[in-house]
Amino acid sequence: MESRNNKLTYSLIVIVSLLTVAPVIMLIIGSFSNNLHTFGNFTLNKYVSVYTDPMLFSILGNTAFFVLGAAAFATILALFLAYLNNRTDIPFKFLFKVLSVMPMMIPHVLFGVSWALLLNPSNGILNMWLVKLLNLSKAPFNIYTIWGMIVVEGLLDLPVAYLIISPAMGSFDASLEESSRVFKSGPIKTLFKITLPILRPAILASFILCIVRGLASFSVPSVLGMPGRIYVLSTYIYRVVTMSLIADYGKAAAIGMSILLISVGLIYIYRYYTRYSDKFVTVSSRGFKPTVIELRKAKAPLFIVLLIISFVLILLPVLVLLYTSLIPYIMVPGKQAFASMSLQNWRTVIKDPLSLRSLKNSLFLGVGGATVGSFLSVLVAYVIVKVKTKASGFLESISFLSFSFPGIVIGIGFMWYFVRTPLYATIWALFFSYLATYLPYGIRPMTSAFIQIHGSLEESSLVSGASFGTTMRRIVIPLLVPGIVSSWVLLATMFFRELSVSVVLSRPGTEVLAVQILRFSEDGQWGRLSALGIIMIVISTVMVLGVNAIGNRYKPGEVREKRRPKTIATNRLD
Amino acid sequence: MEIKIRGLKKHYFSEGKIIKALDKVDLDIEANKIFTLLGPSGCGKTTLLRCIVGLETPDEGEIQIGDTIVWSKEKAIYVPTEKRQLGMVFQTYAIWPHMDVFNNVAYPLQNMKMPKKEIAKRVAKTLKFVQLEGFEKRPSTRLSGGQQQRVALARALVAEPKVILFDEPLSNLDAKLREETRKELKMFLGELGITAVYVTHDRVEALALSDTIGVMNAGNIVEIGSPKKIYFDADHQFVADFIGRANLVPATVVSQGADSTIVDTSMGQITCYKRSFNREDELVLCLRPEFIAFDKTEKEYVNQIPGTIGQMTFVGEVYETEVLVGKQIIMTKLDPETKYKVGD
Numbered sequence: 001m002e003s004r005n006n007k008l009t010y011s012l013i014v015i016v017s018l019l020t021v022a023p024v025i026m027l028i029i030g031s032f033s034n035n036l037h038t039f040g041n042f043t044l045n046k047y048v049s050v051y052t053d054p055m056l057f058s059i060l061g062n063t064a065f066f067v068l069g070a071a072a073f074a075t076i077l078a079l080f081l082a083y084l085n086n087r088t089d090i091p092f093k094f095l096f097k098v099l100s101v102m103p104m105m106i107p108h109v110l111f112g113v114s115w116a117l118l119l120n121p122s123n124g125i126l127n128m129w130l131v132k133l134l135n136l137s138k139a140p141f142n143i144y145t146i147w148g149m150i151v152v153e154g155l156l157d158l159p160v161a162y163l164i165i166s167p168a169m170g171s172f173d174a175s176l177e178e179s180s181r182v183f184k185s186g187p188i189k190t191l192f193k194i195t196l197p198i199l200r201p202a203i204l205a206s207f208i209l210c211i212v213r214g215l216a217s218f219s220v221p222s223v224l225g226m227p228g229r230i231y232v233l234s235t236y237i238y239r240v241v242t243m244s245l246i247a248d249y250g251k252a253a254a255i256g257m258s259i260l261l262i263s264v265g266l267i268y269i270y271r272y273y274t275r276y277s278d279k280f281v282t283v284s285s286r287g288f289k290p291t292v293i294e295l296r297k298a299k300a301p302l303f304i305v306l307l308i309i310s311f312v313l314i315l316l317p318v319l320v321l322l323y324t325s326l327i328p329y330i331m332v333p334g335k336q337a338f339a340s341m342s343l344q345n346w347r348t349v350i351k352d353p354l355s356l357r358s359l360k361n362s363l364f365l366g367v368g369g370a371t372v373g374s375f376l377s378v379l380v381a382y383v384i385v386k387v388k389t390k391a392s393g394f395l396e397s398i399s400f401l402s403f404s405f406p407g408i409v410i411g412i413g414f415m416w417y418f419v420r421t422p423l424y425a426t427i428w429a430l431f432f433s434y435l436a437t438y439l440p441y442g443i444r445p446m447t448s449a450f451i452q453i454h455g456s457l458e459e460s461s462l463v464s465g466a467s468f469g470t471t472m473r474r475i476v477i478p479l480l481v482p483g484i485v486s487s488w489v490l491l492a493t494m495f496f497r498e499l500s501v502s503v504v505l506s507r508p509g510t511e512v513l514a515v516q517i518l519r520f521s522e523d524g525q526w527g528r529l530s531a532l533g534i535i536m537i538v539i540s541t542v543m544v545l546g547v548n549a550i551g552n553r554y555k556p557g558e559v560r561e562k563r564r565p566k567t568i569a570t571n572r573l574d
Numbered sequence: 575m576e577i578k579i580r581g582l583k584k585h586y587f588s589e590g591k592i593i594k595a596l597d598k599v600d601l602d603i604e605a606n607k608i609f610t611l612l613g614p615s616g617c618g619k620t621t622l623l624r625c626i627v628g629l630e631t632p633d634e635g636e637i638q639i640g641d642t643i644v645w646s647k648e649k650a651i652y653v654p655t656e657k658r659q660l661g662m663v664f665q666t667y668a669i670w671p672h673m674d675v676f677n678n679v680a681y682p683l684q685n686m687k688m689p690k691k692e693i694a695k696r697v698a699k700t701l702k703f704v705q706l707e708g709f710e711k712r713p714s715t716r717l718s719g720g721q722q723q724r725v726a727l728a729r730a731l732v733a734e735p736k737v738i739l740f741d742e743p744l745s746n747l748d749a750k751l752r753e754e755t756r757k758e759l760k761m762f763l764g765e766l767g768i769t770a771v772y773v774t775h776d777r778v779e780a781l782a783l784s785d786t787i788g789v790m791n792a793g794n795i796v797e798i799g800s801p802k803k804i805y806f807d808a809d810h811q812f813v814a815d816f817i818g819r820a821n822l823v824p825a826t827v828v829s830q831g832a833d834s835t836i837v838d839t840s841m842g843q844i845t846c847y848k849r850s851f852n853r854e855d856e857l858v859l860c861l862r863p864e865f866i867a868f869d870k871t872e873k874e875y876v877n878q879i880p881g882t883i884g885q886m887t888f889v890g891e892v893y894e895t896e897v898l899v900g901k902q903i904i905m906t907k908l909d910p911e912t913k914y915k916v917g918d
Contacts, residue, residue: 004654088868096899206761401771454668455665455668456665456668457668457670458653459629459662459668460662460664460668460670460726461670461681462628462629462654462655463627463629463655463656463658463661463662464657464681464682464685464729464733465657465658465659465682465685465687465732465733466656466681466682467656467685468656470685475670475682478672479670479671481671493771535586
């Protein structure tokens with residue numbers, strides 16, 4: 001068993017290294033080179049020019065403020081929602097499930113754009129309406145500010161934070177809280193003294209993950225930050241490679257190095273704080289239901305807050321885009337707007353060869369990439385969870401390597417890498433760099449799925465004479481279906497709307513949807529943008545719902561959870 | 575099939591310390607008997623079992639099952655678990671939640687590529703044997719603890735292995751069910767007459783089920799013997815203490831009788847079962863509380879010792895009673911309806 005596992009471990013190390021380590025090495029070498037064609041001629045020029053630029057400090061300040069603000073906002077909101085869902089008798093709990101998956105279907109760039117359409121200072125729909133309504137002299141809100149960026153990015157990170165915190169809150173052994181209640185602590189005191197400290201690993205994980213995502217975020221800073229000339233590191237790199245006469249990939253790599261170091265540092269801190277997370281394993285194998293707290297008077301106001309969040313996250317962006325796609329130019333909804341509505345924007349988009357090609361490419365990358373990616377994730381997660389050797393630890397660190405750096409930085413690394421291979425400017429360049437960048441998102445759900453499969457389930461298969469392959473096929477994979485589904489859905493939706501790697505690597509012929517959206521937004525083609533955006537949202541939604549439906553059919557986990565209490569009841573009868 | 579283990583070593587490194595799970599273990603397990611590995615938690619008994627089945631790789635030594643060497647460091651032999659043709663019942667039962675009872679039990683046969691008809695026949699036969707007839711279509715998530723245990727047993731037996739291994743299979747059941755299942759298990763194993771290796775930390779289980787018990791401590795097998803030998807006649811103080819409640823009293827051999835050994839203790843002279851010791855040997859005498867009787871009258875008995883009742887604790891079937899004999903406290907058991915009271 002060990003030799004076979006070792007073989008698997010080492011071949012995965014090679015594959016994953018090619019995906020994740022190679023671009024990093026190329027990025028490092030690139031940062032010491034002058035530009036793509038002078039690769040390898042050692043020079044410090046790029047570092048000197050980047051780090052002596054006085055502008056860098058304001059960019060770093062913006063970045064820190066933006067990233068920390070958004071992470072804090074998302075985590076606190078997620079805690080609030082997770083608590084409401086898991087611990088209280090708030091009505092319409094299905095809203096939480098919708099909340100947690102919905103933003104996967106709305107691409108970030110579109111979410112950002114919809115807010116720009118609502119709240120931009122010159123012709124934001126909501127702004128114009130408020131000016132008219134209240135007779136103001138100028139627009140009351142300006143989304144093109146750092147606060148605007150924080151709120152929008154925070155809302156976008158909310159589902160991620162929620163998905164980390166909510167399961168922890170839900171699978172939390174209620175007796176820990178009950179014993180605190182027995183010792184005369186009220187619900188609020190229990191929340192702060194017991195619940196939150198025990199959830200600390202989840203909260204910390206969520207906060208740091210949000211920071212890392214914020215650092216990597218390109219959509220919000222490009223759509224909301226650049227028009228107001230608020231640059232963060234990711235948009236700064238973008239400016240260096242696209243908005244100057246000669247794309248300076250050396251300088252981009254040198255900036256990228258600083259993001260890389262910050263991210264690696266953060267991940268190190270994250271690991272340090274969660275190293276004893278075993279201590280906090282409170283998921284018991286028995287079925288139980290945590291005590292539900294009655295909200296009484298607070299029920300109605302809290303429910304309204306929930307409705308507002310749901311509206312803002314789910315309905316509003318779609319409505320704004322749908323509306324904008326039907327009108328010739330931006331105006332406040334009213335008689336004039338409805339009179340001028342037409343399908344003109346839709347017709348233009350459907351006939352636009354660029355939009356069509358980007359749709360085709362993104363579909364291929366989403367479906368194909370997610371399939372290959374979740375297959376790779378199953379194997380890597382298996383080795384990480386079940387094979388505990390030094391080599392598997394190494395595999396874990398290189399698999400999660402890309403987790404710590406932003407797509408645009410990996411994109412620059414891949415640029416240096418692919419330019420030397422025939423993959424350059426092909427769809428496969430995007431394919432492999434997507435895999436590398438988002439591999440951790442595929443592996444994460446798989447590792448938690450693997451952890452839930454008790455080792456003896458596999459061992460008993462081996463003892464029963466099943467080979468490793470049979471054990472995987474008949475025992476492990478079927479039990480992993482929920483994990484595979486979430487990993488596939490996560491990867492597919494991420495690939496389908498990928499922006500930050502693509503803005504660097506996409507070339508004529510390999511256009512993808514999100515880049516096309518960004519182009520429309522830069523050109524102020526709001527109508528076409530919205531039409532294409534709606535198409536994108538519909539396809540993502542169909543993809544997510546379809547795969548979830550397939551997964552539900554083969555989901556042993558559901559059966560297990562639902563039937564557990566019955567098992568216990570019969571136990572007692574015995 | 576018999577199992578031979580030679581010089582088996584397995585060390586773990588944990589937090590800078592070496593944990594000797596197996597410290598050069600030599601062991602012969604007789605064919606077609608029930609052998610129990612008994613010991614406190616962490617003594618290495620489960621590690622030994624997992625080495626036999628191949629789920630863990632030892633550092634050194636050799637394991638032979640029947641005529642086949644399944645693992646040897648020197649000869650560089652490693653037979654993977656799935657080729658060892660053993661049966662095993664796991665502590666957690668490891669019933670696959672996504673399969674029904676039939677598929678759980680049929681799994682080992684399916685791996686042998688047996689024809690479907692034959693599989694159905696053998697599964698039905700095995701389920702009948704473990705008294706789960708007609709449970710084939712039941713989802714395995716809808717089984718009680720005792721039923722899960724029997725499905726696990728059926729799965730371990732269905733391929734008719736020559737050796738079956740048990741890793742604390744009763745520890746997840748509640749006390750009452752555990753007792754019943756233990757009796758069933760004894761019956762099943764008695765009928766089968768195959769080699770069984772059973773790991774437990776429960777001394778009652780070990781005594782009730784085994785033909786032979788191997789008591790383990792700190793990575794070593796301390797003593798091997800029949801349940802009676804281990805209970806009445808243990809060579810080691812650790813074993814005597816572990817297998818049941820015991821009063822351990824320092825003693826010196828005074829003389830050897832025809833079928834008895836007479837020792838001197840702080841409580842006076844005591845006549846014991848014959849054991850070959852030399853005069854003046856210093857040893858530890860083990861008095862089982864169950865075998866100490868009380869009498870207030872003036873009658874004469876062998877091994878009669880005067881004492882005072884110090885403390886009585888009612889635990890249901892008996893009073894656990896401490897008797898003061900001089901400075902020595904002796905644990906005894908008294909009938910719950912006893913007329914004796916503290917101070918007698």
